[in-house]
Amino acid sequence: MSARIQERFSKSMDMRKLNRSVSWRLSASSRRKEDAERFCRETVRAVCPVCAKDKSTPQAIIYGFQYVICKSCTHVYVRNVPPLDRLKAFYENTLAKVAMRPSEDLTQKKLYFTRVKDISLPKIDYVTKSLGKKGVWVDIGCGSGELLYAAKKRGWKTLGYEIDPQEITLAKDVFGLDVRRGYLDEDNAATMLKDADVVSFFSVLEHVPAPSKLLNLVKKYGKKNVAVVLELPRHPSVSAFVNMAFPKAVARHMLPPNHLSLFTDQSVKTFLSKSSFAPSHIWYYGQDFYELIGTVASMAGYKDEKTLNALLDQFNDVQNIFDKSKLCDEFIVIAKRKTR
Ligand SMILES: [Zn+2]
Structure with missing residues (x-):
């Protein structure tokens, strides 16, 4: 029998502090659409990235990408995936004419400390408390390093890896973090981990x-x-x-081609189990109510700021129910190696 998973619910936040307004949504969605529709012209067919099976039920087509649900493990994934070299170029920021860079919302310096305080510190505190120890924290795909900045502040030794040059520069030069350029692969994994x-x-x-390849490297x-900590x-x-x-x-x-996977409670367990890990703690939270109000308002051209604000003032209470x-729409999963 597997050990009981400790569950936690809700994380209070106010997305308005991060400038996620109706006009942000209109601008972001039109540029995301433009990029996705370029990427969807050349794709390869994918099987389930968790269980490798190929039987699925169609779920939605968004900007030319087909989301399906795996009939075997319930994982939600994109079945037509851009070739790996194109995706790498997208995240390394070497593709020409990208309408919205993947990290655009995350490299706004003036919001950096707001993000550290409101988003990253609570996550670090949660993991630290759940594990009951501190040590060396290695963050793979660390972006501009806000999570590491928070971890360092709480007494962890930190090291990050990233492939986007602009984010590495921000993390190192502006925020003084040890962040290096690198992919987690068979050649680098021993050194990195x-x-x-x-x-x-x-x-x-x-x-x-x-994604299973990356977790297998941690296993090895x-x-x-x-401990493995995933935000998904x-x-x-x-x-x-x-x-x-x-x-x-x-x-x-x-959001394709950025999000090729959405994990379910079942598929994340299968995913971890295949690399001999098992979840010990899960924190359930999200931005669903914000997504609902923001999307409906932007589609309807609704501009009554007073009413929108009155609705968004209820965010934490409504989101708590979801x-x-x-x-x-999100969770943090802490996992440890299976004992047997
Ligand atoms: Zn599957």
């Missing part, structure tokens, strides 16, 4: 066509008692329902 007590993938695994090269888009959620209802207004969550019903 050898000291890690925690290996984290925050908003990373949904972007890669073969990580320390015996290494989850399914089913109110956000996915809204994305499917308004497929022309998608600016996040069910979180507790496990209809939220």
Whole structure:
């Protein structure tokens, strides 16, 4: 019998602090659409990235990409995936004429410390408390390093890896972090992971066509008692329902080709188990109510700021209901090696 998973629900936030306004959504969705429709012209057919089976049920077509649900493990994934070299160029920021760079929302310096305080510190505190220890934290795909900045502030030794040059520069030069350029692969994994007590993938695994390869490297090269921490888009959620209802207004969550995977409670367990890990803690939260109000307002051209603000003032209460019903669009999963 597997050990009981400790569950936590809801994380209070105010997306208005991050400038996620109706005009942000309109601009982001039109540019995301433009990029996705370029990428969808050349794709390869994918099987389930979790269980490798090929039987699925169609779920939605968004900007030319087909989301399906795996009949075997319930994972939600994109079945027509751009070739790996194109995706790498997208994230390394070497593709010409990209309408919206993947990291655009994350490299706004003036919001950096707001993001650290409101988003990253609570996550670090959660993991630290759940594990009951500190040590070396290695963040794979660390972006501009806000999670590492928060971890360092809380007494962790930190190291990050990233492939987007602009984000590496921001992390190193502006925020003084040890962030290096590099992919987690068979050649680098031993060096990258050898000291890690925690290996984290925050908003990373949904972007890669073969997430199991990365977790297998942690299995192979990580320390015996290494903990893995994942932040992932989850399914089913109110956000996915809204994305499917308004497929022309998608600016996040069910967003191709950025998000090739949405994990379910079942598929994340299968995913971890295949690399001999098992979840010990799961934190359920999301931005579903914001997604719902923002999408409907932008599609309707609704401009009554006073009423919108009155609705968004209720965000934490309404989102709490979605979180507790496990209809939220994100989760953090802490996992340890299976003992047998
Ligand atoms: Zn599957």
